[in-house]
Amino acid sequence: MKIVIVNYGAGNIQSIKFALNRLGVEAILTDDETKIRSADKVIFPGVGEASSAMQKLKASGLDKVIPTLKQPVLGICLGMQLLCNTSEEGNTKGLGFFDVGVVKFSNSVKVPQIGWNQIQNLKSNLFEAVSENENMYLVHSYYAPLCKETIASSEYGLQYSSALQKDNFYGVQFHPEKSSTAGEQILKNFLNLTSNISNQIKR
Incomplete structure (x- = not known):
């Protein structure tokens, strides 16, 4: 199985690579279109x-x-946010895959959110063998609101999307590579996904 990590100068790449190594997978770091598509x-x-x-x-x-x-495809943290329509951070137009705009947390909570938080309302095979209210590690000041593509939520002053899915694209706000056993399970589940996504969302 060929796993590619997109290398565009804005990723926590080495920790992801090490997490995959622990699963017995050697990922390729590349920005080459041919290697990514294959x-x-x-x-x-x-x-x-x-x-x-x-x-x-x-x-x-x-x-x-x-x-x-x-x-x-799995977008992680900012990778997930860039897959959305827009982001208030830098007034950025995103890749427009997820139909939601990323916004900043209000001043009613400490920004950024740094540390462990629970994920809830899990709706995808990405979370196979992962328990409701499992703790994941997050570092972020901006969030994707709840939307039709939400497959997991977390609470930090309000409920927001901690994971999104549309077709073959998945996004997680948290860092699975830094989230202990549960994060490792999510990475393992992603590696086990097939390209046939018709039955992979549990509603």
Whole structure:
């Protein structure tokens, strides 16, 4: 199985690579379109600021490549947010795959949210063998509101989307590579997904 981590200069790539190594998988780090399109699974990471990350995607042409991928794709943290329509961070136009706009947490909570938080209302095979209210590690100031594509939620001043899914695209706000056994299980579930997504959302 060929696993690609999209390397565009805005990802927490090494920790993801190490997490996959623990699962016995050697991932390829690349920005090469041919290698990305030929992968069995694609991981789209992201750490940092949305507008500068989008500029890096555009500079490499990956902004046109990623939304057209047909294999299972997993966006992590900023990677998930960039798959949305827009982000208030830097007034950024996203890749427009998830039909929701990313917004900043209000001043009523400490920003950024750093640390462990529970995920709830799990609705996808991505969460096979993961318990309701499992704790995941997060670091973020912006969030995707609840929407039709929400497959997990968390609470931080309000309920927000901690995971999204549409067709073969999955996004998680948390860092599975830093989320202990449960995060490892989510990565394992992603690796086990097939390209046939018709029965993978549990409503």
